[in-house]
Amino acid sequence: MPKPAQFDVNALVEPDRVHRSCYTDEDIFRRELEHIFHKTWIYMGHESQIEQPGDYVMAQIGLQPMLLVRGADGEIHVLYNVCPHRGTMLCNRHTGNTGKTFMCSYHGWQFHLDGKIHGIPSEKGYDNTRFYEHESAKGMQPAARVANYRGFFFASLAAEGPDLLTFLGDAKQAFDDMCDRAPEGEVEIVPNCFRIIQKSNWKIFLENQLDALHPSVTHASTGHAAAEVEQEMKAETGEDPPMSYHFLSAFTTPLSKWEQFETVGHPNGHCSLQGYMGLRPKDPDTLEYEAVMREHYGAERAEEILSVNLHHVLVYPCLSVQPALQQLRAVRPLSADRTLTEIWHFRLKGAPEPIYRRALDYYYLVNSPSTMVNADDLHNFWRCHQGLSTASGEWVSFHRNAGQDPETDGTMTSVTGLSEMPMRNMYRAWSKLMAEG
Ligand code: FES
Ligand SMILES: [Fe+2]
Numbered sequence: 001m002p003k004p005a006q007f008d009v010n011a012l013v014e015p016d017r018v019h020r021s022c023y024t025d026e027d028i029f030r031r032e033l034e035h036i037f038h039k040t041w042i043y044m045g046h047e048s049q050i051e052q053p054g055d056y057v058m059a060q061i062g063l064q065p066m067l068l069v070r071g072a073d074g075e076i077h078v079l080y081n082v083c084p085h086r087g088t089m090l091c092n093r094h095t096g097n098t099g100k101t102f103m104c105s106y107h108g109w110q111f112h113l114d115g116k117i118h119g120i121p122s123e124k125g126y127d128n129t130r131f132y133e134h135e136s137a138k139g140m141q142p143a144a145r146v147a148n149y150r151g152f153f154f155a156s157l158a159a160e161g162p163d164l165l166t167f168l169g170d171a172k173q174a175f176d177d178m179c180d181r182a183p184e185g186e187v188e189i190v191p192n193c194f195r196i197i198q199k200s201n202w203k204i205f206l207e208n209q210l211d212a213l214h215p216s217v218t219h220a221s222t223g224h225a226a227a228e229v230e231q232e233m234k235a236e237t238g239e240d241p242p243m244s245y246h247f248l249s250a251f252t253t254p255l256s257k258w259e260q261f262e263t264v265g266h267p268n269g270h271c272s273l274q275g276y277m278g279l280r281p282k283d284p285d286t287l288e289y290e291a292v293m294r295e296h297y298g299a300e301r302a303e304e305i306l307s308v309n310l311h312h313v314l315v316y317p318c319l320s321v322q323p324a325l326q327q328l329r330a331v332r333p334l335s336a337d338r339t340l341t342e343i344w345h346f347r348l349k350g351a352p353e354p355i356y357r358r359a360l361d362y363y364y365l366v367n368s369p370s371t372m373v374n375a376d377d378l379h380n381f382w383r384c385h386q387g388l389s390t391a392s393g394e395w396v397s398f399h400r401n402a403g404q405d406p407e408t409d410g411t412m413t414s415v416t417g418l419s420e421m422p423m424r425n426m427y428r429a430w431s432k433l434m435a436e437g
Contacts, residue, residue, distance in 0.1 A: 007031060007434070007435075009431045009434050009435040012028075013427050013430065013431045015402060015403070015424065016397070016398055016399045016402035016403070016424065017395045017396060017397055017398060017399065018395065018396045018398065018427055019394060019395060019396075020388040020393070020394060020395065020396055022203070022396075022430075023200075023201040023203060023204065023336070023385065023388045023396075024201070024336055024337065024385070024388055024389050025336060026335065026336050028336070029201075029333070029335060029336035031434060032333070032430075032434070033062035033063060033333070034062075035433045035434050035436060036317050036430065036433045036434070037061055037062035037317065037318075037333070038061065038062055038064075038157040038158060039156070039157075039158045039161060039433060039436075040156065040158075040161075040167065040268075040316075040317060040318075040433070041145075041147070041154040041155070041156050041164050041167050041168075042059075042060075042061045042062075042154060042155060042156065042317075042318045043059070043152065043153070043154055043315070043318050043319050043330050044057075044059040044066065044068040044078055044146075044153045044154060044155050045057045045059055045068045045153055045189075046151055046152055046153065046187075046188075046189040046344075046346070047076065047148065047151040047152075047153060048151065048187075048188040048189045049068070049095065049189050049191070050068060050069065050070040050076065051070070052070060052097060053070050053071060053072045053073075053074065053100075053113060054069070054070065054072075054097045054098045054099050054100065054113060055069070055070045055095075055096075055097050056068060056069040056070070056091060056095065056096060056097070056098055057094065057095045058081060058091060058093075058094050058095070059330075059332075060332045060340075061143070061155060061156075061157055062157075062333065063333075063334070064080065064157065065080065065081040065082065065089060066078055066079065066080060066081060066143060066155065067079050067080075067081045067090070067091060068153055068155075069098070069113055070113070071112075071113040071114050072100065072112070072113055075114070076146065076148070076153060077113065077114050077115060077142060077146065078142065078143040078146045078153070078155040079114075079115045079140040079141065079142050079143070080140060080141045080142075080143075082140065082141070083104040083106065083109060083140070084109075084135065084136040084137075084138070084139060084140060084141065085104065085106070085107060085109050085136060086106065086107070088104050088105065088106045090102050090103075090104055090111075090140070094192075095191075095192075098113070100112075100113070101113070101118045101119075102140065107121060108121045109121070111139050111140050112139070114142075115139045115140035115141070115142055116138070116139040116140075117137065117138075117139045143155035143156065143157055144156055144157055144158055144159040145158070145159065147163065147164035147165075148164070149164060149165065149168065149172055149175050150175045150176070150179045150186075151175075151179070151186060151187070152175050167268055168268075168270070168315065169266055169267055169268060169270065170264070170266045170270070170272075170411070171266055171268075171270035171272070171313055171314075171315045171316075173272070173308075173310065173313060173323075174272075174310075174313035174315060174319070174321035174323050175321075175323070176323075177305075177308050177310050177313075177323035177324065178321070178323035178324075178326055178346065180305045180308075181293075181305060181306075181323070181324065181326075181348055181351075182348035182349045182350055182351060183292050183293055183295070183296040183297075183348070183349070183350030183351055184296070184349035184350035185296075185349075186349045187326060187346040187347060187348055187349060188346060188347045188349055189344060189346055189347075190344070190345050190346060190347060190360075193342045193343050193344045194342070194343040194367075194368050194369050195340060195341070195342055195343075196340070196341050196343070196369045196374075196378070197334065197338055197339070197340050198338070198339045198340075198341060198378055198381050198382070199337060199338060199381075199382045199385060200337065200338075200339060200381035200382055200384060200385035201333075201336055201337060201339065201385055201388075202317070202331050202332075202333040202339040203426070203430075204339075204381045204384050204385060205320075205331055205339055205341060205381060206314055206316070206317070206320065206331060206426060207422070207423045207426065208377060208380070208381065209273075209312055209314055209320045210263055210271050210272075210273050210312060210314060210422035210423075211420075211422075211423075212258045212261060212263070212273065212417045212418055213255070213258065213400075213418050214380070215251050215253065215258075216251065216252070216253060216254060216255055216258065218376045218377065218380055219251035219372075219373055219376055220251065220252070221372075222248055222251055222372045222373055222376070223248060223249055223250070223251025223252040223253075224252055225248075226245055226248030226249040226251070227249040227252050229241075229245065230245045230246070230249050233245070240281065240283070242361075243279075243281060243283070243358060243361070244358070244361035244362075244365055246277060246278075247277070247361065247362050247365050247366055248365060248366070248372075248373070250276065250277045251373070253276060255418065257276070258276070258417045258418055259416045259417050259418050260416075260417060261273065261274045261276050261417035262274045262413060262414055262417060263413075263414040263417060263419065263421060263422050264411060264412070264413050264414070265405070265411065265412035265413075265414075265421050265422055265424070265425025265428075266410075266411055266425075267410040267411065267429075268316060268429050269314075269316030269317065269425060269426045269428065269429025269430065270313070270314055270315055270316050271313070271314045271316070271422040271425055271426065272310060272312065272313045272314070273310075273311045273312040273313075273417075273422075274309055274310065274311060274417075275309040275310055275311040275324060276311055277311070279324055279325075280306065285352065285354035285355065285358075286355075288352050288354075289351055289352050289354075289355045290302065290306060292350065292351065292352060293305065293306060296350065308324070310323055310324060311324065314422070314426075316426060316429055317331070317426075317429075317430075318330060318331050318332075319331065322362075325345075325358070325359055325362045326345050326346040326347070326348060326359040327343075327344070327345050327346075327359070327362060327363060327367055328344045328345070328346070329341050329342065329343050329344070329367065330342040330344070337385055337389075343363070343367050343368065343369075345359050345360065345362075345363040345367075346359070347359070398420040398423045398424050398427070399420070400418065400419060400420040401414070401415050401416060401418070401419035401420065401421065402420070402424065404419070405419055405421040412425055
């Protein structure tokens with residue numbers, strides 16, 4: 001893989017500004033694949049997607065096509081979706097069940113669910129050849145490492161490096177908060193997702209997730225329209241409108257309030273944002289759910305779980321998770337100017353159905369490609385990438401509150417919710433990884 005000659009990270013990233021080529025340059029993008037996506041832990045999928053032996057889902061690590069598959073013994077493997085004979089891609093569908101083996105559609109080689117060869121047509125032809133010393137004889141190539149946390153599976157193409165839990169550090173709260181909110185302590189994925197190809201660099205998406213300044217500007221029209229309807233409904237019925245209206249009207253939150261929310265920059269580029277929406281109204285659905293939680297966990301532990309106030313966790317470089325609303329978006333870079341996002345949501349096992357409907361409402365109203373919220377974000381991403389591809393200015397500014405956010409043991413907290421600390425934190429990890437090797 002070609003690398004830019006004499007890669008000098010210090011010429012591109014300073015503590016408070018970043019050169020625009022980090023978003024637009026294909027050589028830098030190729031280095032990102034090798035140094036970031038092939039070195040860290042990348043999200044593959046959730047165990048509930050592959051419950052039976054032979055169940056598989058496709059997922060990418062960088063541009064590498066991988067399969068997450070449940071083996072005959074129940075163990076989960078991550079394999080390249082590539083036939084080791086002549087390179088044919090093995091599975092064509094995003095998800096499915098391959099039966100007891102994978103079979104290549106070209107010459108019919110078959111593989112066990114752990115990737116090892118099961119059978120080769122005309123195998124005698126390999127006698128007295130060097131085939132059995134060749135890598136093809138080992139079968140489908142596995143990812144170097146596979147691990148999961150609470151059912152969320154990750155893989156790494158690097159044999160060396162921190163284990164998954166060490167890598168996640170405090171970002172594991174994304175999965176703890178989501179799973180703990182289930183009375184049974186587990187979540188289950190809702191099959192299939194929305195997939196969007198964004199015409200912009202992958203980092204623009206991640207930077208937007210904890211950009212607390214943009215909602216009251218970008219989403220102002222959506223927020224005000226929803227707030228108006230909310231008020232009319234309340235005037236007519238005398239009751240609080242369903243929570244789904246609040247998901248949109250919350251975009252009217254003024255900057256003075258955003259300033260008060262805390263963001264945290266964790267080691268390895270992970271970031272989190274404190275919750276800004278109330279998710280515990282006193283409506284019958286919420287009260288019923290909270291009662292079920294108390295039954296399962298006891299009053300004290302249930303209260304502890306329900307009091308966690310976390311809106312968003314970024315698991316760098318591949319995930320944006322909103323645990324309290326059971327949302328997860330996976331980021332799959334395609335090129336410097338193209339990014340695939342997969343938008344998933346989950347069901348809390350053991351929770352009453354209306355709580356699932358709440359997650360579904362948020363999924364449709366805020367995160368889906370057709371919502372007014374996401375459409376405005378996508379338009380910004382595209383315009384941002386277009387602007388960064390011009391000759392107007394060399395640097396992107398991340399100066400807001402630079403040098404002011406308190407830091408302890410590598411974890412930064414924001415001095416104000418509007419600080420651009422999360423972006424600077426991601427670039428800290430980016431610079432470290434890109435400079436290595
Ligand atoms: S390429 Fe797969 S069997 Fe030949
Ligand atoms: Fe947004």
